[in-house]
Amino acid sequence: MHTSIFHNSKRSRLIRACLVVGLGCLSSTWALAQTAPATTEPASQAPTYLRDILPIIMGKCSRCHNEEQARFVYNWLDYQSAFADRWEIRRRVWDSWKGTYFKEAMPIANSPESFALTDEERLTIWNWVAGGAVRGVAPPPGAAKSKAERIELGRRLFTSICAACHQPTGQGLPNVFPPLAGSDFLNADKTRAIKIVINGRQGELIVNGRKFNNSMPKFPLGDDDIANALTFVYNSFGNAGLEVNPEEVKFLRTQPPDPEGPAGIPQKNPYE
Numbered sequence: 001m002h003t004s005i006f007h008n009s010k011r012s013r014l015i016r017a018c019l020v021v022g023l024g025c026l027s028s029t030w031a032l033a034q035t036a037p038a039t040t041e042p043a044s045q046a047p048t049y050l051r052d053i054l055p056i057i058m059g060k061c062s063r064c065h066n067e068e069q070a071r072f073v074y075n076w077l078d079y080q081s082a083f084a085d086r087w088e089i090r091r092r093v094w095d096s097w098k099g100t101y102f103k104e105a106m107p108i109a110n111s112p113e114s115f116a117l118t119d120e121e122r123l124t125i126w127n128w129v130a131g132g133a134v135r136g137v138a139p140p141p142g143a144a145k146s147k148a149e150r151i152e153l154g155r156r157l158f159t160s161i162c163a164a165c166h167q168p169t170g171q172g173l174p175n176v177f178p179p180l181a182g183s184d185f186l187n188a189d190k191t192r193a194i195k196i197v198i199n200g201r202q203g204e205l206i207v208n209g210r211k212f213n214n215s216m217p218k219f220p221l222g223d224d225d226i227a228n229a230l231t232f233v234y235n236s237f238g239n240a241g242l243e244v245n246p247e248e249v250k251f252l253r254t255q256p257p258d259p260e261g262p263a264g265i266p267q268k269n270p271y272e
Contacts (some may be wrong), residue, residue, distance in 0.1 A: 048136020066217030154232025
């Protein structure tokens, strides 16, 4: 009699424990379903950092997450830093955006980058983390054979990286990001423009009679990419129609950055 009661009691506790564990598993599964996207990329199409994520970070995250700001926030232009922080990146870019994570969503709400970051790009970041956050291989640089090809390749780069700040029209944002459209600063000195893209820039500058005081990070772009992007800008938005070639970008990498200030000092470019 007592043995039967003992076994029944033990069986009841075991059943209750199983129910608790089962409900916990169901709860965890439900919570995951709330944060995970409805569909993810197949394994063969898993995004990689160099091919898919770095362009997003350069265009939508680099104003804060760059080499100069690394004392305060992670430099996601560096793969090792981005990999180490991958779970927080996913939580802030996806979960906070969906309202299932308590920290502020990234990019910061109502910022130019937040408006520019697409749903597809957020999903790409989610899939990158879910797929192991692999580094991958950088795509080969666009080898332009003509000025028209350089402009087209540059247009794609501008759209994905530059437009979030300087705007698709090249008009910039008043008191925040200087315009590239009809820019006297840009058209006055091609060498200076190339060096700014190579090295980044901080501090005050005057464009079309207006002061701007913000920072542009140093982007991990190759010589071809910089040449293509600047050729596109120079041949768009009412600018001077100049062409930038990879050889002059390569040469100017060996030169010191220009002094920061309202104008900077023009330097001789042997390729001009």
